[in-house]
Amino acid sequence: MKTKLSITAIFLCSIVVFLSLSSLKSKQPSVQELIGAWKYGTPSNQTVLINSATAFAVTTYNLPGKKFISSYGGSWRLDGNTMVRKIEFNSANPDEVGKEIRVSIGLSGDKLTAGKEQFARLDNGRPGELAGAWIIIGNYKNDVLQKSPVIFKSRRTMKILSGTRFQWIAYDIDSKKLLNSGGGTYETSNGMYGESIEFFTKSPEGVGRRLEFEYTFDGDNWRHKGKSSTGGVVDECWVRRESLEK
Known part of the structure; x- marks a missing residue:
């Protein structure tokens, strides 16, 4: 009897651990959770993403060198765990303009994965009154x-x-x-x-x-x-x- 109880206890503990670890993994985000500014890279090669509820812009630049590198953006919508981006401008790859680009996304705390890019949150759309x-x-x-x-x-x-x-x-x-x-x-x-x-x-x-x-x-x-x-x-x-x- 004790052996059966021990096995049951171990099984239940395993489920709890699994669920806890799963909750730490990236989840399917909502539009509201994606609104705001995100960033990765170093000051000499940093990329900033700004999302409103329907539009976005991604720009890479060298701040100490005062050098603009590239920028793309347009409109976007959410389809499950995929961000569907309609490109309206792209300085590095103008052939993408007019196309829909599907990017898989995941959110874990203040970390956003968008395709191969991993961003850290800068803000969530506040406190500025003009967001x-x-x-x-x-x-x-x-x-x-x-x-x-x-x-x-x-x-x-x-x-x-x-x-x-x-x-x-x-x-x-x-x-x-x-x-x-x-x-x-x-x-x-x-x-x-x-x-x-x-x-x-x-x-x-x-x-x-x-x-x-x-x-x-x-x-x-x-x-x-x-x-x-x-x-x-x-x-x-x-x-x-x-x-x-x-």
Whole structure:
């Protein structure tokens, strides 16, 4: 009788251990769990992934060397444990633009595996008030919005933000060209939005600068007002990408 009880106890303990170990392995994540910023690599060759609920951008750059290396992104959706990415820009491999790329993913704590890449979480979409994907739709002149005649077509400018990271990308889907991009870290406080630039495709001299802007909301619109890295006046209107995709 004691032998049977011992065998049963060992069997139950084995199940508990197995379940405990299984819980430590990567699990099938939800969209909400993937939102935010992720990173791997060293400062001289680091890769940052920013996910909003529907869009993403992955960029590799050399921060101390002030060198942009590559960037790709677009829209994404979740299919089980697979991230299905629709590529809208890819500086290193433009032939991927327009294609759907399926990437197997797994999440274990603050570690994200995406294909062969392993990222560590930087934030979960907080605390920044501007988290999400935005598309520029026009500029203000004398406080009056002048909308672009062409919005969210082949040629577009998207800005994607997590809770602490940002990247803007100007690109053309039809020509498969990434036209310009920049990004880094940001903060929001009392109606002010501050960017610290970590990469910039056009001018490495912009890396290391901090820019301050005012920001206000009008429904889905974000008014972005201040001065650019070259000193020019900026008074832009951005709208959440999701509102254009409805």
